[in-house]
Amino acid sequence: MKGSAAMSKLCVRSFSLSLDGYGAGPGQNLDNPLGVGGKALHQWAFTTRTFQKMFGNEGGATGVDDDFAARGFDNIGAWIMGRNMFGPVRGAWPDDTWKGWWGDNPPYHTQVFVLTHHARPSITMEGGTVFHFITDDIHAALQRATEAAGGRDIRLGGGVDTVRQYLRAGLVDELHLAISPVLLGAGENLLAGIDMPKLGYKVAEYVPTPNAVHVVLTKS
Template sequence: MIKVRVAAFSISLDGYGAGPDQSLENPLGVRGMELHGWAFPTRTFQTMFGKDDGETGVDESFAARSFENVGAWILGRNMFGPVRGPWPDESWRGWWGDEPPYHVPVFVLTHHARPPLDMQGGTTFHFVTDGLEAALDRAKAAAGGRDVRIGGGVATIRGYLQSKLIDEMHLALSPVLLGTGEALFAGLDLPRLGYACRERVEGERATHLLIARDG
């Protein structure tokens, strides 16, 4: 059965999934990179940057699990790039260089159409203009029976949570206070939506929480 899931999504102790003032210089917002301090030393993420080493342990276990059995991704437009409004041209090809870390179809939510973008390593970006559910339908069809991972950002995850379309969510609670930014749960009543915390595991640099929806 295909799961729709969030994995390895970092939040601060005060509930922010990104810092304020996202820009080309600060794609995760001011101080947003601090949320991911648990992930960068792991073997999984070091390998993504072409290195052969990296830490093992609890944090690495969750980082590795986040990529398992993923057949397609969904991203909000901000997760693809800092360009706003209509695409001025097709020169922006994502944050990750010629070979993004996805290696499967990726569906980018946007209000502005753009042709699919084929990248090295098996990633193809598809730009979806007709909403969350349409993107999810296309991602499930492309996933080949594997899971669909909702990669973020905060607004995208909130939209899928509000629609009760996420089955499972792994959050990495980082020991960071941002004070401001994009609040993941503001105004959401997760118990009313059917979600509960099913697992809590202490890692080396973060606390890992598994939140799932009944049924």
């Protein structure tokens, strides 16, 4: 990947973690899309102006938490996400009725590449979001996203397993973690068994707020 690939960075932004390292709780399903207790990880974001604006609401808090949330959408030209983040449906798609958690106008407004083992036609949504379902590997998804991003950055969404795959492959350029004052005890651990220093990651920012500790890791 040459040309725009040199300018595009693959970034994980606003990824919420518990104090004990979990990015999602156990038992993910339609009622608990983030797993049992997982919603508490994102309390720092829910009240921010950026989050409220995503869902068409006025107001919301400003400040450091909102600054980090807003940075998450800055200069993003494409998204990659795992199938778990797209929806709770497992296995072969039973039909085309499920189009994501976000309604008719998802908050992405770019092309979104969903990693899945089961093919499905692309879905064009309101507001410029187009979901593409990629049955190839993570490298193929990144290549497609890089082409779509046109020199802007690519945001890597969840779930935990998707981020772990890209981290292990050394493909994530920047990782913003929002560590919440919550203990989950079980679920999906983001960094377990991954030697981040050996992969070249270092702490570039460390900013505590009453709601979370924001840590930005960059790859040298």
